[in-house]
Amino acid sequence: MPELPEVETTRRGIEPHITGQQVNTVIVRQPKLRWPIPPRLKKTLPGQKILNVTRRGKYLLLNATKGTVIIHLGMSGSLKLVESDQAAKKHDHFDIVFNNNKTLRLHDPRRFGSVLWTTRPALNHPLLSSLGPEPLEDEFNTNYLFQCSRKRSVAIKTFIMNSKVVVGVGNIYASEALFRSGIRPTIAAGKISKLRYQRLVNAIKNVLQDAIAEGGTTLRDFTNGEGKPGYFKQKLLVYGRTGEPCTMCNKAIKQSQQNQRTTYYCSHCQR
DNA sequence: CGAGCAACCTGCATGC
DNA sequence: TGCATGCAGGTTGCTC
Incomplete structure (x- = not known):
């Protein structure tokens, strides 16, 4: 899936095309996503205009x-x-049809995604209300992450992938940021020094910014709003590189399992 | 409260 | 070619 850079790439891709546009129709081909697509959306959304497209974590x-x-x-x-x-293809579950003859179309083979509707401030929605800070904002800084980590025994990789700690960091960028900052993914979050958190915070910000600049990472099927892939895959240093030489020390990249997810790291460069 | 893990679902690569 | 297996970008919600 899309982590923050891919969601941001999508946002930038669609925002200029649908801002100010009026909704004509909503088409639901498959309502069974992570949560059911609310039936009232089909009646309530037509006639409304899209004012803008924003992002909170991985939510658009x-x-x-x-x-x-x-x-x-x-x-x-x-x-x-x-x-x-344009005819819908397999797994094209949801369309917002606009009056200008354009359609915003959601494609999602695994159906872990979701489409929800709220008439209250979106940030108050239960799924968004307890999210941690945006990693690219100033609130996400060394002091914050260090304080947040005290007395936490979880592995640092699990910690930075927790959306209550910081949003947007998924399996790819967690591995990449830990490599960039030289931290072994299994170290307990509470045992890491402030200096190392400073490096980690910088690494998270930098890797996410770099990835956004490349239009995100396309492993298999991610495309931006215009159907184009992202190019950050070529710049991944550890993710998906098991057995290949580390770009820093030439030792083979290792992989392990944490929380049912694969972690990639260099056992020499990350301590 | 925190930690660990099953569950949701389809497609694809791999091995027999 | 067919079939079984395991793995994949996420997150909630359950147990302990």
């Missing part, structure tokens, strides 16, 4: 006249703008 917020469409892409979701007469 289509802010409309009378409420907000909250979209999460899960593991395999992607959004694309297509001509409204």
Whole structure:
């Protein structure tokens, strides 16, 4: 799935095309996503205008006249703008058809994504209300992460992937940021020094910014709003590189399991 | 409260 | 070619 850079890439791709546009129709082909697509969306959204498209963590917020469409892409979701007469393909579960003959189309084979609707401030929605800070904002800094980590025994990789700690860091960028900062993914979060947290915070910010600049990472099927892949995969230093030489020391990259997820690291460079 | 893990679902690569 | 297995970008919600 899309981690923060891929969601941000999607946001930038669709935002200029749907801002100010009026919704004509909502088409639900498969309502069974992570949560059911709310049935009232089909009646309530037509006629409304999209005011802007924002992002909170990995959630996209289509802010409309009378409420907000909250979209999460899960593991395999992607959004694309297509001509409204374009036929839907397999796993094209949801469309917002606009009056200008363009359609925003959600494609999601695994259906871990979600489409929700709220008429209250979106940030108050239960799924968004207890999220941690945005990693690229100033609130996410060394002091914050260090304080937050005290007395926490969880592995540092698990810790930075916890959206209550910081949003947007998924399996790819967690491994990459820990490599960039020289920290072994299994170290207990509470045992890491402030200096090392400073390096980690910088690494998280830098890797996410670098990835956004490349349009995100396309492993298999991620595409931006215009159907194009991202190019950050070529710059991954450890993720998916098991057995290949470390770019720093030439030793073979290792992999292990944490929380049912694969972790990639260099046993020489990360301590 | 924190930690660990099963669950949701489909597609694809691999091995027999 | 077919079948079984394991793995994949995420997150909630359950147990302990």
